[in-house]
Amino acid sequence: MPPQRAIIFSDFDGTIAKIDVGDLMYDVFSDGSYVWPDADWIAGKVSSKQCYLDQCASTRAEPEELDAFLDAQELDPGFPPFVEHCRRSGYPVYVLSDGMDYYINRLFRRYGLEELPVFSNHLEVADGRLVPSFPYFADTCGRCANCKGPHVRRHAQPDDFVIYLGDGWSDPCGAQYADAIFAKGGLQKWCEQNGRAYYPLTGFEQVLKFVEQLESDGVLAGAAPGPLGDATT
Ligand SMILES: [Mg+2]
Numbered sequence: 584m585p586p587q588r589a590i591i592f593s594d595f596d597g598t599i600a601k602i603d604v605g606d607l608m609y610d611v612f613s614d615g616s617y618v619w620p621d622a623d624w625i626a627g628k629v630s631s632k633q634c635y636l637d638q639c640a641s642t643r644a645e646p647e648e649l650d651a652f653l654d655a656q657e658l659d660p661g662f663p664p665f666v667e668h669c670r671r672s673g674y675p676v677y678v679l680s681d682g683m684d685y686y687i688n689r690l691f692r693r694y695g696l697e698e699l700p701v702f703s704n705h706l707e708v709a710d711g712r713l714v715p716s717f718p719y720f721a722d723t724c725g726r727c728a729n730c731k732g733p734h735v736r737r738h739a740q741p742d743d744f745v746i747y748l749g750d751g752w753s754d755p756c757g758a759q760y761a762d763a764i765f766a767k768g769g770l771q772k773w774c775e776q777n778g779r780a781y782y783p784l785t786g787f788e789q790v791l792k793f794v795e796q797l798e799s800d801g802v803l804a805g806a807a808p809g810p811l812g813d814a815t816t
């Protein structure tokens with residue numbers, strides 16, 4: 584089998600971002616009256632679209648205070664070097680989130696990563712209110728507002744080596760198609776319950792080492808060889 588192209592799909596909250604930025608945002612700015620129904624949501628009895636509509640209705644924030652909060656949040660320091668390696672090697676990186684573009688885009692701009700393709704729900708802040716919308720809800724599995732499965736199926740080619748990273752219960756929908764899963768939290772539990780092999784996710788430095796190992800093993804194509812070193816006679 585010739586060396587494959589890697590394609591990477593990653594969750595944002597708690598995976599690319601060090602913590603769950605969305606969860607913390609609601610903790611900080613909501614009036615506390617809404618409690619996410621974890622058990623019913625994991626069981627697929629309620630979709631995250633309804634949860635977000637209710638959660639946002641109990642949340643108030645002015646853009647300036649929201650942005651100040653977001654500017655204190657951090658990405659995994661291993662993520663930018665990982666993205667750079669993927670860029671040089673021609674591996675697409677897609678960010679799949681059942682959270683909101685508002686904070687993902689703001690953090691990516693701060694890190695100079697605004698060119699990364701992001702598929703998420705949409706959030707507007709208007710008159711102190713959080714107004715969510717759900718551009719990908721038509722493809723839902725019933726639980727997700729933005730189901731990750733259709734995004735993976737749409738972008739991965741049959742010969743790609745698919746790498747998936749995540750930490751939550753919205754991640755199995757995408758991770759089920761992966762050749763290699765890096766998991767913690769809810770995704771790790773799902774892997775264990777369903778007998779799926781996974782690597783316990785520690786961060787993107789670990790995933791970069793994994794990719795480099797597959798390149799030296801000839802499984803992944805890696806960067807195309809440059810002109811240096813070519814024979815000139
Ligand atoms: Mg997450």
Ligand SMILES: [Zn+2]
Pocket residue numbers: 723724725726727729730731732753756
């Ligand atoms: Zn789903």
